[in-house]
Amino acid sequence: xxxxxLVAQYEYKRLASQKSFILVLLSVPLLISLxxxxxxxxxxxxxxxxxxxxxxxxxxxxxxxxxxxRASAPDSPGVPGLVTLLPxxxxxxxxxxxxxxxxxxxxxxxxxxxxxxxxxxxYIEPPGENVNRQFWDFMQINRLSELPPExxxxxxxxxxxxxxWPEDMPGGGREFSQRTFINNFLPMIAGLALIIxxxxxSGYLMQVVVEEKENRTIEILVTSVTPxxxxxxxxxxxxxxxxxxxVAWIVFLALVVFIGGDxxxxxxxxxxxxxxxxxxxxxxxxxxxxxMIAALMASVGALVSEAQEAQQTTGLFALPIWAPYWLLxxxxxxxxxxxxxxxxxxxxxxxxxxxxxxxxxxxxxxxIALSLTLLILCAVGAVWLAGRAFRFGMVRYGQxxxxxxxVALGTGQLARxxxxxxxx
Amino acid sequence: MGKIWLVLRHEIRxxxxxxxxxxxxxxxxxxxxxxxLAVTALSRGAxxxxxxxxxxxxxxxxxxxxxxxxxxxxKAIPTSVPRDILVPYPDEAAAREALRAxxxxxxxxxxxxxxxxxxxxxxxxxxxxxxxRGQSWVMRQTLFANLLGNxxxxxxxxxxxxxxxxxxxxxxxxxxxxxxxxxxxVPYISMMLLYVVILMAASLLLNSVxxxxxxxxxxxxxxxxxxxxxxxxxxxxxxxxxxxxxxxxMGTGYTFLLxxxxxxxxxxxxxxxxxxxxxxxxxxxxxxxxxxxxxxGLGALVPNLREASQAVILVIxxxxxxxxxxxxxxxxxxxxxxxxxxxxxxxxxIAMITRLAAGGVPWWQPLLAVGLLVITALxxxxxVANTFRAQxxxxxxxxxxxxYWAALLGRG
Numbered sequence: 001x002x003x004x005x006l007v008a009q010y011e012y013k014r015l016a017s018q019k020s021f022i023l024v025l026l027s028v029p030l031l032i033s034l035x036x037x038x039x040x041x042x043x044x045x046x047x048x049x050x051x052x053x054x055x056x057x058x059x060x061x062x063x064x065x066x067x068x069x070r071a072s073a074p075d076s077p078g079v080p081g082l083v084t085l086l087p088x089x090x091x092x093x094x095x096x097x098x099x100x101x102x103x104x105x106x107x108x109x110x111x112x113x114x115x116x117x118x119x120x121x122x123y124i125e126p127p128g129e130n131v132n133r134q135f136w137d138f139m140q141i142n143r144l145s146e147l148p149p150e151x152x153x154x155x156x157x158x159x160x161x162x163x164x165w166p167e168d169m170p171g172g173g174r175e176f177s178q179r180t181f182i183n184n185f186l187p188m189i190a191g192l193a194l195i196i197x198x199x200x201x202s203g204y205l206m207q208v209v210v211e212e213k214e215n216r217t218i219e220i221l222v223t224s225v226t227p228x229x230x231x232x233x234x235x236x237x238x239x240x241x242x243x244x245x246x247v248a249w250i251v252f253l254a255l256v257v258f259i260g261g262d263x264x265x266x267x268x269x270x271x272x273x274x275x276x277x278x279x280x281x282x283x284x285x286x287x288x289x290x291x292m293i294a295a296l297m298a299s300v301g302a303l304v305s306e307a308q309e310a311q312q313t314t315g316l317f318a319l320p321i322w323a324p325y326w327l328l329x330x331x332x333x334x335x336x337x338x339x340x341x342x343x344x345x346x347x348x349x350x351x352x353x354x355x356x357x358x359x360x361x362x363x364x365x366x367x368i369a370l371s372l373t374l375l376i377l378c379a380v381g382a383v384w385l386a387g388r389a390f391r392f393g394m395v396r397y398g399q400x401x402x403x404x405x406x407v408a409l410g411t412g413q414l415a416r417x418x419x420x421x422x423x424x
Numbered sequence: 425m426g427k428i429w430l431v432l433r434h435e436i437r438x439x440x441x442x443x444x445x446x447x448x449x450x451x452x453x454x455x456x457x458x459x460x461l462a463v464t465a466l467s468r469g470a471x472x473x474x475x476x477x478x479x480x481x482x483x484x485x486x487x488x489x490x491x492x493x494x495x496x497x498x499k500a501i502p503t504s505v506p507r508d509i510l511v512p513y514p515d516e517a518a519a520r521e522a523l524r525a526x527x528x529x530x531x532x533x534x535x536x537x538x539x540x541x542x543x544x545x546x547x548x549x550x551x552x553x554x555x556x557r558g559q560s561w562v563m564r565q566t567l568f569a570n571l572l573g574n575x576x577x578x579x580x581x582x583x584x585x586x587x588x589x590x591x592x593x594x595x596x597x598x599x600x601x602x603x604x605x606x607x608x609x610v611p612y613i614s615m616m617l618l619y620v621v622i623l624m625a626a627s628l629l630l631n632s633v634x635x636x637x638x639x640x641x642x643x644x645x646x647x648x649x650x651x652x653x654x655x656x657x658x659x660x661x662x663x664x665x666x667x668x669x670x671x672x673x674m675g676t677g678y679t680f681l682l683x684x685x686x687x688x689x690x691x692x693x694x695x696x697x698x699x700x701x702x703x704x705x706x707x708x709x710x711x712x713x714x715x716x717x718x719x720x721g722l723g724a725l726v727p728n729l730r731e732a733s734q735a736v737i738l739v740i741x742x743x744x745x746x747x748x749x750x751x752x753x754x755x756x757x758x759x760x761x762x763x764x765x766x767x768x769x770x771x772x773x774i775a776m777i778t779r780l781a782a783g784g785v786p787w788w789q790p791l792l793a794v795g796l797l798v799i800t801a802l803x804x805x806x807x808v809a810n811t812f813r814a815q816x817x818x819x820x821x822x823x824x825x826x827x828y829w830a831a832l833l834g835r836g
Contacts, residue, residue: 071542107588119586120591121590124593139586143582143585147573154538154539155571155582157542158564159543159564160544163545163546163547163548165548166547326459339462360553361550
């Protein structure tokens with residue numbers, strides 16, 4: 001155990017001082033801020049805050065009632081602010097204002113509006129979606145002028161809808177409303193961040209093993225540690241690095257929430273919150289996933305003889321791990337379909353699939369328990385397999401990795417000297 | 425010329441023989457087809473799941489829901505809502521019990537101060553925030569009608585306050601039909617296609633150069649071919665392979681579109697001009713020439729493949745910018761930013777094809793973009809040929825950004 005610890009310490013120090021470690025440390029928060037930023041830009045593109053004019057030929061809007069702010073819904077990140085509505089006496093005036101870009105568009109309420117319902121919209125560039133909605137509401141509330149104002153306002157604004165899952169089910173009591181909009185995506189973002197981390201760090205472990213093999217360091221190492229101690233220590237070191245990154249991200253996120261929410265008053269940051277049970281479940285899945293993938297990658301590293309070959313073999317793991325992202329639409333739309341359940345139970349896809357399903361819909365407890373058990377069993381199996389791969393692979397040079405070898409490794413066939421292989 | 429031909433033939437032969445190329449060309453489309461078929465089959469099977477999409481407006485699929493009216497506002501259920509699908513309960517405990525017993529699929533709680541606060545709670549165990557809104561529109565309509573005093577004439581008047589007739593003062597610029605997904609997907613697919621093809625063909629070149637450099641084949645080749653001949657042979661040969669790969673990919677995609685019985689529903693006013701195929705080909709050739717040469721220059725400088733894949737990002741970032749801003753390019757193809765991106769040579773191949781697919785680009789813009797691209801391609805090919813000197817090709821120095829630029833500028 002002491003020697004595993006030494007290996008782990010060495011691995012940790014070496015990885016944490018790498019340039020790429022710092023790059024990864026920064027890249028994920030950057031990526032996430034970029035995604036959020038793009039979302040905000042899209043939102044801005046759709047809405048336009050410039051004033052809008054109107055010409056009332058029907059005489060309906062002599063003493064207009066302002067349109068109310070629309071009520072909030074759980075499926076939208078925010079309600080756009082109201083734009084200023086400017087009355088114009090004649091169409092010419094409105095048109096001049098439009099051409100001089102003082103307004104983004106203008107509406108003309110037709111003389112025979114009460115009969116035909118006709119309203120003309122004139123623009124150079126189409127106005128934002130918020131404008132269409134607001135003017136609709138404006139006309140609506142002004143046609144309900146006989147109602148008490150607060151009743152009319154409520155009828156036009158609609159309901160502030162909050163959706164809740166019943167308390168007596170897994171993940172129960174969770175609420176969805178406009179305030180929690182961003183929170184809905186947090187499990188998915190957390191899952192993605194964990195998987196990127198898993199990939200980069202375990203890929204790195206593989207490179208380390210191949211390099212040590214290429215420059216024959218490994219032959220010196222095995223004179224003083226057993227292969228099992230070596231693999232155990234390396235996996236431990238990688239997990240340490242991964243945990244450091246996770247802690248750094250959480251601190252970064254906490255800082256953003258603290259500074260952005262409390263000091264700058266960004267509304268959605270103040271409401272940022274994930275169900276601790278969801279987070280705990282994800283972490284519980286991430287740890288064995290790490291051990292499993294790291295061990296598998298390390299065994300590939302031990303079996304191949306060149307860094308380039310190792311990189312190509314990574315595809316073997318990358319394909320199933322990213323598969324849930326290809327099938328994202330299917331999992332989101334049918335979180336309880338056999339495909340989603342199958343992907344939840346399969347160890348390589350469990351983490352990512354679960355991160356979607358926990359975000360979308362309640363996941364039955366038995367599925368979580370079964371999947372976690374399978375994952376832990378596989379992780380133990382992978383470490384055992386990696387130990388064997390180290391024992392037999394580390395003095396193996398100049399041979400490509402074949403499927404046959406992997407099968408033979410599992411059944412213990414590789415214990416015999418390899419035919420045609422050069423032995424260091 | 426004969427030597428270029430030899431290099432070209434060798435490149436095609438070795439690449440066609442490599443397993444990874446065969447997998448990418450034939451295996452990946454086959455794999456995607458399998459996944460596609462599986463997903464189609466499964467989603468057909470899964471569409472019967474109750475409460476899945478929860479089709480709004482389809483009365484036959486509406487479920488019975490309960491409500492607790494703490495405000496005393498709901499006096500009658502409007503006629504637009506099917507009968508017996510809203511069941512009143514005196515308090516939330518009773519509604520919860522009914523939900524547990526399976527009598528109702530969900531229930532609402534209308535807050536006591538609803539008129540002032542507008543608070544409406546919807547307890548629904550099947551709610552999926554990404555796909556289904558549940559059927560909360562039923563309750564919204566009921567509340568709307570009751571706020572308006574269940575007066576049929578008033579409801580009709582308020583439900584449709586205006587019929588808008590649109591006049592656009594800018595006749596030259598046609599606007600995107602936002603309701604038709606094809607007007608988004610056609611430009612988007614054109615963009616992705618060109619991006620993938622240029623990148624794949626260019627990385628073939630990087631791989632080829634870096635591998636030959638690493639296993640010292642380069643040393644032998646350079647004794648009989650000039651660096652420039654080698655570069656030309658490689659660019660042309662691997663470009664042809666890239667085209668072949670695209671043809672196979674597009675063929676597979678098209679076949680599956682036909683097999684699945686799906687056609688792109690193009691709106692009447694939206695036609696994809698045939699000229700876009702020609703433009704696509706021209707922009708592919710030029711984009712490939714630029715990026716393949718840059719990649720070859722990279723391959724010439726890196727000591728091994730691992731460093732090569734890390735250095736690629738240095739070269740391809742201009743290609744990624746249009747991808748990131750794809751929404752602007754598609755939604756607002758006449759935005760100044762979009763125009764600049766589609767004329768600037770390094771981003772032009774992808775950005776211009778997106779705008780062309782979106783439609784309405786003045787004729788001189790693609791011509792200008794092509795002209796600038798040709799000039800850029802010529803400059804870059806010259807610069808890269810400079811780096812293809814024995815001195816750099818044979819050295820094992822580590823790759824740095826500084827060395828790359830210095831070599832391109834001929835000072836290496």
